[in-house]
Amino acid sequence: MDVFISWSGDVSRELAKALHTWLPDVIQAIKPFMSEVDIASGQPWPEEIAKRLETTHFGVVCVAGGNQDSPWLNFEAGALSKMTSIARVCPLFFDCHPGEIPKHPLVRFQANACDEAGLRKLLADINSLLAEDAVDADRLERSFTQSWPGLAETFERIRTQAAASRADPAGPESETQRDRRLLNLIPEIHQELRGLTTLLRTTPPQERSSTQTSGDLSRDLPGVLNRNVADAARSALEYAEDAYAMGRTCSGLALANRALSLATETGNREIAAAANHLLEALHCRAAGEPADLIPGPPMRKREPSPPPPEGPDEAPS
Numbered sequence: 648m649d650v651f652i653s654w655s656g657d658v659s660r661e662l663a664k665a666l667h668t669w670l671p672d673v674i675q676a677i678k679p680f681m682s683e684v685d686i687a688s689g690q691p692w693p694e695e696i697a698k699r700l701e702t703t704h705f706g707v708v709c710v711a712g713g714n715q716d717s718p719w720l721n722f723e724a725g726a727l728s729k730m731t732s733i734a735r736v737c738p739l740f741f742d743c744h745p746g747e748i749p750k751h752p753l754v755r756f757q758a759n760a761c762d763e764a765g766l767r768k769l770l771a772d773i774n775s776l777l778a779e780d781a782v783d784a785d786r787l788e789r790s791f792t793q794s795w796p797g798l799a800e801t802f803e804r805i806r807t808q809a810a811a812s813r814a815d816p817a818g819p820e821s822e823t824q825r826d827r828r829l830l831n832l833i834p835e836i837h838q839e840l841r842g843l844t845t846l847l848r849t850t851p852p853q854e855r856s857s858t859q860t861s862g863d864l865s866r867d868l869p870g871v872l873n874r875n876v877a878d879a880a881r882s883a884l885e886y887a888e889d890a891y892a893m894g895r896t897c898s899g900l901a902l903a904n905r906a907l908s909l910a911t912e913t914g915n916r917e918i919a920a921a922a923n924h925l926l927e928a929l930h931c932r933a934a935g936e937p938a939d940l941i942p943g944p945p946m947r948k949r950e951p952s953p954p955p956p957e958g959p960d961e962a963p964s
Contacts, residue, residue, distance in 0.1 A: 648676055648677055648678065648704070648705060648773065648776065648777055648780070649678050649679075649680060649699075649702065649703045649704070649705070650670060650677050650678065650679045650680065650703070650705045650706070650707060650773065651679075651680050651699055651700065651703040651705070651706040651707070651723070651727060652666055652667055652679055652680065652681045652706075652707050652709065653706060653707065653708045653709065653719075653720055653723040653724060653727075654681065654682075654683075654709045654720070655714045655717035655719050655720040656711070656712045656713075656714040656717065657712065657809070657812070658711040658712030658714075658741065658805060658809050659709040659710070659711045659712055659714050659720075659741075660683060661805045661808070662709045662711050662739075662741050662761065662802075662805060663681050663683075663709045664681065664683070664684065665798060665801045665802070665805070666679065666707065666709070666739075667679045667681045667684055669794060669797075669798050669801075670770075672790075672794050673770055673787070673790045673791055673794050674770060674773065674774060674777070674782055674787070674790075676777050676780040676781075676782075677773060680699050680703065682695075682696055696723075700723065700726040700727060703727065703734075704734045704735065705734070705735045705737075705773060705776070706723070706724065706727035706734070706735070706736045706737070707737055707739055707769070708720060708723070708724050708736060708737070708738040708739065708753065708756075709739055709741065709761070710738050710739060710740045710741065710743060710753065710758075711740075711741035711742065711743065711761070712741075712809065713743075715743075715748050715751055715753060716751075720753075721752055721753070724736055724738070724752070724753060724756070725752070735772070735776070736756045737756065737757065737758065737759055737769060737772070738753045738754075738756055738758040738759075739758070739759055739760070739761040739765065739766075739769070740758055740759070740760055740761060740765075741761040741802075741805075742761075742806065744760075745758050761802070763795055763799070766791075766795075766798075767791055770787065770791060771787070774787055877909070877910070877913045877915050877918070879909055880905075880906045880909035880910045880912075880913065880915060880918050880922075881906075881918060883902045883903070883905040883906035883909065884902075884903065884906040884910075884918055884921055884922055884925070886898075886902050887899045887900075887902035887903040887906060887922070887925055887929075888925060890902060891925060891928065891929060891932075896929055896932050896933050899925070899929045900926070900929050900930075900933070903922050903925045903926045903929060904922075904926070906918060906921075906922040907919055907922035907923060907926065910922060
């Protein structure tokens with residue numbers, strides 16, 4: 648049986664890779680697919696993923712590291728559920744719980760915890776669909792018992808790496824590192840946007856809306872995607888404002904241009920206007936002209952200013 652493993656984000660990717668190796672070790676009839684492992688270099692990945700989504704009838708969605716709002720993850724779950732009479736979609740929650748996102752589209756599907764009990768149930772459910780390829784229950788239990796300790800060790804390693812990443816032992820991120828990280832992130836969002844557009848084009852409308860579940864997910868996708876791109880535009884603008892305040896004109900120009908591009912993509916006029924305003928000031932500074940920036944509507948929640956000093960003639964700070 649083909650099993651599509653959906654992932655998004657660093658923790659989810661490592662989890663998907665571990666399951667890709669482990670599942671066929673327990674049940675040899677399982678043929679897992681994970682994009683990072685099973686798509687060859689140079690192969691057009693959107694088309695390959697679209698083809699796999701069309702032919703796979705069992706999907707595992709790796710929910711981990713706060714990735715539940717990833718448009719990519721939600722699109723794949725919706726595509727996998729296009730034929731609910733056949734397809735099964737099982738979200739696996741790694742160190743989190745469906746109760747934390749009670750109104751999220753993923754909670755429509757019966758989920759399992761990504762632990763010993765949850766994976767034992769997942770394998771039993773997959774095995775029940777294998778017909779003549781099904782493994783005897785006693786043999787399945789023996790195979791699971793033998794292989795689980797190795798997978799549990801892998802899970803602990805993933806947790807340790809995630810905790811180390813959150814702790815950032817290398818110290819606070821420098822301004823240059825932050826600029827580089829953001830500038831690397833934004834093209835990934837554009838690539839994801841192009842990939843999702845390709846998948847939407849290759850999935851017939853009648854299949855995207857054939858059921859209430861897949862229809863709701865398909866209708867939700869543009870809004871989720873726009874929110875992600877808008878968040879990136881807002882972050883780019885915030886960092887560009889910081890670069891301007893510190894006199895780093897080149898970084899400010901690059902970030903403000905990214906913010907304007909993404910804001911235009913989502914039709915966010917407020918961010919686009921603020922980015923244009925900032926670009927004018929940055930270009931004036933680059934030309935050696937006076938550029939006293941008067942910020943437009945603030946894009947971030949700033950701490951309130953302290954109260955002004957007491958006195959009849961004091962102006963607010």
